[in-house]
Amino acid sequence: MFYMKIIYFDNAATSHYKPRCVIKAFLKAVRISANPGRSGHKLSLKNANIVYKTREIIAKHFGNIDNSNVIFTKNCTEALNFAILGLCKSGNVISTVLEHNSVLRPLYYLQSLGKITLTLATPKNKKFITKDDILPLIQKDTKLICVGAFSNVTGNQNDITSIGHLCREKNILFLVDDAQGVGHAKVDMKKQNINYLTFSGHKGFLTPQGIGALCVNNSPPLSPTLLGGTGTDSISLKQPKYLPEGLESGTLATTLISSLYSGIKYVEKHFIKHSKRVEKLTEYLIEQLSLIEGIKIYTTHTKTGVVGFNYKDIESEQLSDYLDKNYNIATRAGLHCAGQAHKFFGTVNQGIVRVSLCFKNKKSEIKKLIKAIRKYKKK
DSSP states (O other), X not given: OHHHHOEEOBTTTSOXXXXXXXXXXXXXXXXHOOOTTTOOSHHHHHHHHXXXXXXXXXXXXXXXXXXXXXXXXXXXXXXXXXHHHHHOSSSEEEEETTOOHHHHHHHHHHHHTTSOEXXXXXXXXXXXXXXXXXXXXXXTTEEEEEEESBOTTTOXXXXXXXXXXHHHHHTOEEEEEOTTTTTTSOOOTTTTTOSEEEEESSSTTOOOSSOEEEEEOSOOOOOOSSOSOOSSSTTOSSOOOSTTGXXXXXXXXXXXXXXXXXXXXXXXXXXXXXXXXXXHHXXXXXXXXXXXTTEEEOOOSOSSOEEEEEETTOOHHHHHXXXXXXXXXXXXXXXXXXXXXXXXXXXTTTOOEEEEOOTTOOHHHHHHHHHHHHHHHTO
């Protein structure tokens, strides 16, 4: 009963609602329980077909890239590490102060080893990253630009289309962290000139935790950072160089891959309706928050339902804890694994309260949030 009463506003961390088709696909794959790509019997082949179909729908979803260039990972963090550690051997890399630590920590690690130099762009408009923020930072040896599609702190959308065009013009590789964007905004890797894209399933694609992917679009090969059994070339002690096997050592999470297939199908089927609903709910939330004296809103334009705000000088964790304990309203507070973003916004000590909506949320739930914040104001 307690679980059902919670007002869940933490969908940017992980989606609360799981469609029936996603749960059904997961359970069906559990019952098959065979290892794809390792055996030749019927059950193994059936699971191998599930894996193939999921690669196919992912490849199509992101602009009809080659199916074999979809590499399954356990989450977006692992996918980003595969891309960054497998690619960056020398030269300059440009990223931004708004990135998640899943991008910045591997890059700082490589810089500490003396393998790369790292340059971080800051948004001149104080809100989101544009081509004009990146262009002045490009050096003769700049080989990679890493930008998230959306900030996980504010939900603001970065201009990855113009940045992608800049990368094409300058012959620089482009890596996009789409953890917060999938299910909310469409991406075409070919048209937007994205060489590498990463995502997790458990947010916008509504799957259980534990599945993600790295998508590659006609780009230089990545050195593997995880080596082992691939089901192919078993006589050789060298890791296969071809994709996807070269980057997929070990047994795949077939149950989660199956749920991802159903999650993407569900999202694509309802995309327009759900997107419009989230957009309207977000507008209403921002409108209502702006009526409370002392509220500072950091979100200006988003498609993901994420709204970051603070109330006066109160610590974000304190307000979030108050909402949880007194009203069963689940939000997220703190630094959101994006310390450089908080340095930029001046919120290292306070953090930011993040509300992240889903199409299943209701106006009445937002009203309860606003009422709860107003009551806190009177304390």
